[in-house]
């Protein structure tokens with residue numbers, strides 16, 4: 001259906017990296033239209049790359065709640081700009097859309113979402129009577145768009161971002177119609193992988209969308225070009241189950257980095273990995289799901305090494321040794337542990 005589209009948002013080049021991985025994962029799993037909303041802060045060269053992955057790149061104005069009080073409660077001061085998402089209701093060339101955060105990745109075809117009605121979404125892991133606005137089904141409408149803007153002006157958002165506002169506007173979501181509750185596998189937040197491990201082992205194999213909810217995003221992690229492994233601090237619980245993070249990085253390194261190089265966003269793959277490593281991200285690590293109070297970590301410094309020349313094919317290793325390496329997080333992206341193989345391994349692990 002030409003009048004259906006997946007929509008995402010990126011207000012800067014960092015989230016644009018997420019949007020590119022999301023778009024690439026959608027290309028593998030749907031023939032629906034792909035639309036990305038961007039704001040003027042996204043660089044020209046990044047726009048050219050987005051044009052390669054998305055059918056429509058639409059420039060919109062930033063809408064920022066500037067509600068520092070509520071954003072502070074959520075410990076996410078940077079999320080005032082998420083009100084920019086509301087522009088998605090102006091895409092009236094489509095009759096129905098699925099909005100997806102730029103920090104999500106699609107693992108299977110989810111076109112059945114277009115059979116759902118507005119406003120369908122999955123429960124939020126932090127407060128299940130609220131829906132998480134990282135994945136939702138909606139019907140573009142100028143009238144709805146104006147009503148949302150009016151509510152934002154009159155009342156603001158209880159979390160300072162779009163999720164608080166949307167839950168207030170679609171206030172009957174929790175009680176009125178269970179068909180508007182998407183199964184959690186359509187918006188599986190990576191936090192829930194370790195916060196309820198038995199459920200992840202029982203149902204994780206059915207995951208359709210993974211959502212890297214929280215302050216630290218996949219693109220903030222270090223990536224060791226030599227060993228092709230994602231690294232982080234021992235306290236970072238997502239690294240106890242890095243499979244989905246590795247999937248993200250597999251798509252990024254195999255499909256997106258070459259595009260960024262081709263379009264001059266990075267000079268060449270080696271520089272690209274250096275640029276990524278230059279992404280020294282010093283975070284006050286506290287998000288609404290993080291038990292730690294304040295952990296400051298500099299997530300940076302990738303070792304580049306073999307990225308200059310194509311690394312020699314990894315020596316064939318026994319399956320026991322590969323499993324041992326896998327469990328230590330040593331994954332061979334381009335070879336035996338490519339996206340498809342990681343997915344197979346994930347399925348086997350979760351069975």
Ligand code: UDP
Pocket residue numbers: 008009010011012015078079081082100101102103104134212213214215
């Ligand atoms: N976003 C953006 N720029 C920002 C912050 C957020 O474009 O500076 C968009 C992006 O699509 C992102 C969504 O708003 O995925 C929601 O933000 P985020 O995913 O960081 O919130 P979380 O899901 O972690 O609560």
Ligand code: GLC
Pocket residue numbers: 079082101132133134135159160161162163164213
């Ligand atoms: C939630 C959602 C995100 C939304 C943010 C701000 O955590 O994951 O999509 O933008 O809160 O409301």
Ligand code: MN
Pocket residue numbers: 101102103104134211212213214
């Ligand atoms: Mn998100």
